[in-house]
Amino acid sequence: MKILIVGNLGYVGPVVVRHLAERFPEAVIDGYDNAYFAQCLSGPCEAPERYLTRQYYGDVRLLPDGFLDGYSAVVQLAAVSNDPMGHRFESVTRQINEQATVSLANAASVAGVRNFVFASSCSIYGVALEGARSETDPVAPVTAYAHSKVEAERSLASIDSDMVITSLRFATACGMSPRLRLDLVLNDFVACALSQQRITVLSDGSPWRPLIDVQDMARAIEWAIQRPAEQGGRTLSVNTGTNARNHQVRDLAYAVADAVPGTSVCINHEAPADSRSYQVNFDLFADLAPGYQPTMTLQDSIQGLIDGLQKMDFRDSDFRSSAWMRLHVLQRHIDERRLDEQLSWI
Numbered sequence: 001m002k003i004l005i006v007g008n009l010g011y012v013g014p015v016v017v018r019h020l021a022e023r024f025p026e027a028v029i030d031g032y033d034n035a036y037f038a039q040c041l042s043g044p045c046e047a048p049e050r051y052l053t054r055q056y057y058g059d060v061r062l063l064p065d066g067f068l069d070g071y072s073a074v075v076q077l078a079a080v081s082n083d084p085m086g087h088r089f090e091s092v093t094r095q096i097n098e099q100a101t102v103s104l105a106n107a108a109s110v111a112g113v114r115n116f117v118f119a120s121s122c123s124i125y126g127v128a129l130e131g132a133r134s135e136t137d138p139v140a141p142v143t144a145y146a147h148s149k150v151e152a153e154r155s156l157a158s159i160d161s162d163m164v165i166t167s168l169r170f171a172t173a174c175g176m177s178p179r180l181r182l183d184l185v186l187n188d189f190v191a192c193a194l195s196q197q198r199i200t201v202l203s204d205g206s207p208w209r210p211l212i213d214v215q216d217m218a219r220a221i222e223w224a225i226q227r228p229a230e231q232g233g234r235t236l237s238v239n240t241g242t243n244a245r246n247h248q249v250r251d252l253a254y255a256v257a258d259a260v261p262g263t264s265v266c267i268n269h270e271a272p273a274d275s276r277s278y279q280v281n282f283d284l285f286a287d288l289a290p291g292y293q294p295t296m297t298l299q300d301s302i303q304g305l306i307d308g309l310q311k312m313d314f315r316d317s318d319f320r321s322s323a324w325m326r327l328h329v330l331q332r333h334i335d336e337r338r339l340d341e342q343l344s345w346i
Contacts, residue, residue, distance in 0.1 A: 007078030014048030086145035171241030205250030
């Protein structure tokens, strides 16, 4: 097996790389990344890239011809990866999340890649007022990020080849990583609790979010890089998570407060309605991948974050204005003239 992880130097990638290296010790596992966030290591720790066979650096929008020859599986994690970044870099979001993904998949098909895996998102369901959204429900993206995922999925489904294509509609990511992000709801709450002993919920707490730990994302990707066409069809979009981890935001805040004694919760009851609130049905994923179901509970994810942040001696009460937020990292690269407005290295 020869696997390429595109976007391996982000938040999810290091966890995926280590998991696949442990599961397939004889496999060749390479990484390809533009290195926007390579420096965002979670304190002193082992370099995640040590689990790779090779690390390549480059822009997914400019993949060299023939680069994918010989790979059996390609995992596309590279993305402008949340709503604030998508709003700030709307055209780049479309270029990377959608256009580059489709170009990568077409190149993979030409190269004879057997399995192509795309990290999509449950955020494509937008505002779902009643009931859990399944794959047969209409999508209603409300952000540039979600729109880019929808359009990429649609284009991937139109590729005519023998390559097995899996779009994993991941729940909201959470959990500890060697390249931690704190611009994710659960991660943010744990950081607030440890640095301030106070969790400030920016919404009224009522929106629903499905969550998936990065460790369980890696398990799902392990399944998808091996999935046969007979198991769900040659092209498949599947909600990826578990029904047990649909949570309202206020419940996440109180769960974190329970885990960090002395923490208070402040909810903004005057906040306008959140444009993203959705419950998701994960029955199809349970049926197709029974051996790869999420194993991390909400308490497991919270404790993993507590342990990881404490090991880092994390105390930054102003982290929402810091490099722990990916948008600030990109903006600093631009301000210091390392990147241009198209997120190309100068």
